[in-house]
Amino acid sequence: MEHYNMNLNLKVWRQQNGKSKGEFKMYRVEDISSEMSFLEMFDVLNEKLIQDGEEPVAFDHDCREGICGACSMYINGKPHGPWQANTTCQLHMRAFKDGDTVVVEPWRANAFPVIKDLVVDRTAFDRIIQAGGYISVNTGNAVDGNALPINKDKADASFAAAMCIGCGACVAACKNSSAMLFLSAKVSHLALLPQGEPERHSRVINMLAQMDKEGFGACTNTGACEATCPKEISLTNIAMLNKEYLTASLVADK
Amino acid sequence: MTWKQMFTSSIGKKLVMSFTGIFLILFLIVHVSLNACIWANDGGEMFNKGAHFMGANIVPRILEIGLFLGLILHIVQGYMLTVQNRKARSIGYAVSYGNGGSKWYSRSMALLGTLVLLFLILHLSNFWLPNRSSQGLSLGGEIDLYAKMQETFSGRDAVTVLTILVYVLGCAALGYHLAHGFQSAFKTLGVHNKRYHIMLKSLGYGFSIIVPLAFAMMPLSFHFGWL
Ligand code: SF4
Ligand code: FES
Numbered sequence: 076m077e078h079y080n081m082n083l084n085l086k087v088w089r090q091q092n093g094k095s096k097g098e099f100k101m102y103r104v105e106d107i108s109s110e111m112s113f114l115e116m117f118d119v120l121n122e123k124l125i126q127d128g129e130e131p132v133a134f135d136h137d138c139r140e141g142i143c144g145a146c147s148m149y150i151n152g153k154p155h156g157p158w159q160a161n162t163t164c165q166l167h168m169r170a171f172k173d174g175d176t177v178v179v180e181p182w183r184a185n186a187f188p189v190i191k192d193l194v195v196d197r198t199a200f201d202r203i204i205q206a207g208g209y210i211s212v213n214t215g216n217a218v219d220g221n222a223l224p225i226n227k228d229k230a231d232a233s234f235a236a237a238m239c240i241g242c243g244a245c246v247a248a249c250k251n252s253s254a255m256l257f258l259s260a261k262v263s264h265l266a267l268l269p270q271g272e273p274e275r276h277s278r279v280i281n282m283l284a285q286m287d288k289e290g291f292g293a294c295t296n297t298g299a300c301e302a303t304c305p306k307e308i309s310l311t312n313i314a315m316l317n318k319e320y321l322t323a324s325l326v327a328d329k
Numbered sequence: 330m331t332w333k334q335m336f337t338s339s340i341g342k343k344l345v346m347s348f349t350g351i352f353l354i355l356f357l358i359v360h361v362s363l364n365a366c367i368w369a370n371d372g373g374e375m376f377n378k379g380a381h382f383m384g385a386n387i388v389p390r391i392l393e394i395g396l397f398l399g400l401i402l403h404i405v406q407g408y409m410l411t412v413q414n415r416k417a418r419s420i421g422y423a424v425s426y427g428n429g430g431s432k433w434y435s436r437s438m439a440l441l442g443t444l445v446l447l448f449l450i451l452h453l454s455n456f457w458l459p460n461r462s463s464q465g466l467s468l469g470g471e472i473d474l475y476a477k478m479q480e481t482f483s484g485r486d487a488v489t490v491l492t493i494l495v496y497v498l499g500c501a502a503l504g505y506h507l508a509h510g511f512q513s514a515f516k517t518l519g520v521h522n523k524r525y526h527i528m529l530k531s532l533g534y535g536f537s538i539i540v541p542l543a544f545a546m547m548p549l550s551f552h553f554g555w556l
Contacts, residue, residue: 086423099423152424178424185417248426250436251414253339280330283338292417293339293410295438296513302430311521318519320340327330 079109081173085120087132088180090189093196097189099178109169113156114139114146116168133192141165141305144240147247148193149180154244154303162242162305182243184252186290199289200241200257206285207278208261210270223269233267236260238306245300245308251292256300258286259316260308266319276323283320340517342410347517349403350510354536356396361543367556373475384460385469404446411439434505435513441506448499451492455481482551493548500545507537 082105090097104120111119114136121131137145146163150156156166171177179193187195239260246254262279265271271278294313301310335341363383366376383389434441456477464470482493511533512526520526550556 149422149424152422152426153429180422180424183418183420183422185419248430250426250431252417253414255339283340287339290417291339292414293342295343295410295414295435296509296516297431297435299426299430299436303426310516311523311526314516314519314521314526317340317343317517318521320338321344321519324330324335324341327335 077109079169079173080106081109081168081171081175083107083116083171083174084176086176086178087193089132089192090181092191093188097192107168109167111168112139112164113148113150113166113168113170114164133190133194135194136164139164142240144242144305147182147195147197147243149182149247151178154182154247155242155305159302160305160307162240165305182247184243184246184291186252186254187243187246195243197241197243199291200243200254202289203254203258203282203285204241204261207274207280207282208265209274210265211273212270225268229267233264236264236267236308236312239264239304239308240306242305244303244305246291248299248303249292249294250297250299251295253294253300254286254289254291255294255313255316256304256308256310258282259312262319263312263315266315275319276326279316279319279323280327342406343517345402345406346410347514349399349406350514351518352396352399353403354507354511354514357540361540364547365543367475367478367547367550370556373473373479376475377471377473380471380474381469384464384471387468390468404442407439407442432509435509438506438509441502444502445499445506448495448502451495452499455492478547478551482548483554489552493552496548497545500541503544504537504541507541508534511536 082103085102085104086099087102088097089100102120102124104116104123107116107119114134117132117134124131135145135147137143139146141162141164144162146155148155148163150163150166155161155163157170158166181187181189181193182195182197184195186199187197190196237260239257241257243254243257245256246252249255262282265278266275296310296313298310301308336345363379364376366379367373369375456474459477460472460474463472482489512530515529515533516526520529546555
């Protein structure tokens with residue numbers, strides 16, 4: 076692919092902290108290589124801001140290779156930018172042309188309050204996982220990996236669900252700010268495996284209760300989440316979550 | 330997990346929407362099949378017999394109460410969910426996501442539902458109200474509903490034309506509401522097997538085109554004399 080340099084106008088959300096009122100600020104970045112990642116472009120911007128004595132733009136990032144889910148930018152009206160099945164850190168500048176104006180916003184959801192600029196607090200996801208996204212394992216010698224027969228299709232489906240990196244783009248894209256795709260990935264991942272069996276019913280009930288407590292909206296099956304998810308988590312998982320919930324609540328003791 | 334918790338969690342509310350929605354879909358099947366009798370080419374004899382069966386029989390009359398309860402539940406729950414979901418994002422985006430990931434009608438269920446509701450108010454006052462007020466609590470004693478349809482739809486005056494327009498638009502809104510609602514209802518019930526899902530999806534699209542189209546053809550048939 077041909078390499079080129081570009082100048083861009085950035086319209087970036089700046090917010091001092093959770094309490095202050097934020098606003099958009101315009102910045103210009105020059106000589107950006109088409110080979111750079113979107114976050115590297117932000118590094119260039121931040122270096123310039125520091126040189127000018129301004130405060131750099133705060134944004135979340137960690138692995139920069141599409142596996143941790145930390146990077147979270149809503150770019151030109153789409154979480155993680157214009158590419159399909161992609162994270163912000165893996166978005167390359169060749170997605171843009173010279174002279175483009177790029178609008179960058181934080182995830183918007185009351186359950187993900189802004190901490191600073193583009194950084195939002197996603198600990199709500201951690202609390203949902205804590206409520207049931209685990210299995211019980213006895214200590215002692217590791218069990219032989221082949222001792223438990225697992226259907227290959229189910230193992231694959233479980234693995235596909237386990238791909239979720241907890242980035243929160245599904246919430247950001249959803250008109251209801253619902254975390255249902257995330258929750259469904261976590262629930263089906265374990266519900267499909269024999270290891271998930273002991274907590275199968277309590278898991279879905281407790282994780283859903285926590286999700287509702289965190290103030291996410293309710294799912295209406297629009298599918299915006301699936302379309303934006305960097306790991307292509309399928310909407311089928313939501314149907315599976317619904318089935319898990321229905322059975323769990325029907326057979327519940329109390 | 331109490332029964333109340335079961336139906337008031339975010340998935341529980343979806344379940345309520347799904348159960349009532351499927352119930353309303355079943356009603357549509359009955360309604361459209363009976364009404365299709367107007368095309369029997371017998372001056373409404375068969376249609377009025379069907380209407381008499383529904384009005385003079387205790388079972389459909391009891392089911393009717395259930396139908397209204399289901400409808401009200403569907404409406405109230407739907408609006409409550411819409412408000413609650415809107416509240417989950419106080420600060421919106423400067424650039425909206427738009428149609429990139431989802432169909433516009435799947436995001437507009439409240440609006441489409443409201444349009445259907447407005448149509449329904451007119452529709453009930455056109456037929457159901459005059460009929461039931463003539464019947465009172467008794468079984469039977471319906472008005473000549475075929476003649477009533479003729480009277481409502483065959484005129485050439487502005488009110489009739491406007492009424493027909495509202496009917497056609499109401500049916501279009503219903504079609505789009507069903508295009509999302511039909512398949513979504515089954516997803517909510519947990520249908521995740523690909524095989525069934527694909528089947529229900531095509532069935533849903535078929536249903537959402539054929540049934541509203543049949544309904545819309547009814548006033549048009551009376552108006553243009555296609556009977
Ligand atoms: S389901 Fe997809 S979009 Fe949602 S948190 Fe997981 S990886 Fe991110
Ligand atoms: S920084 Fe880890 S996924 Fe983007």
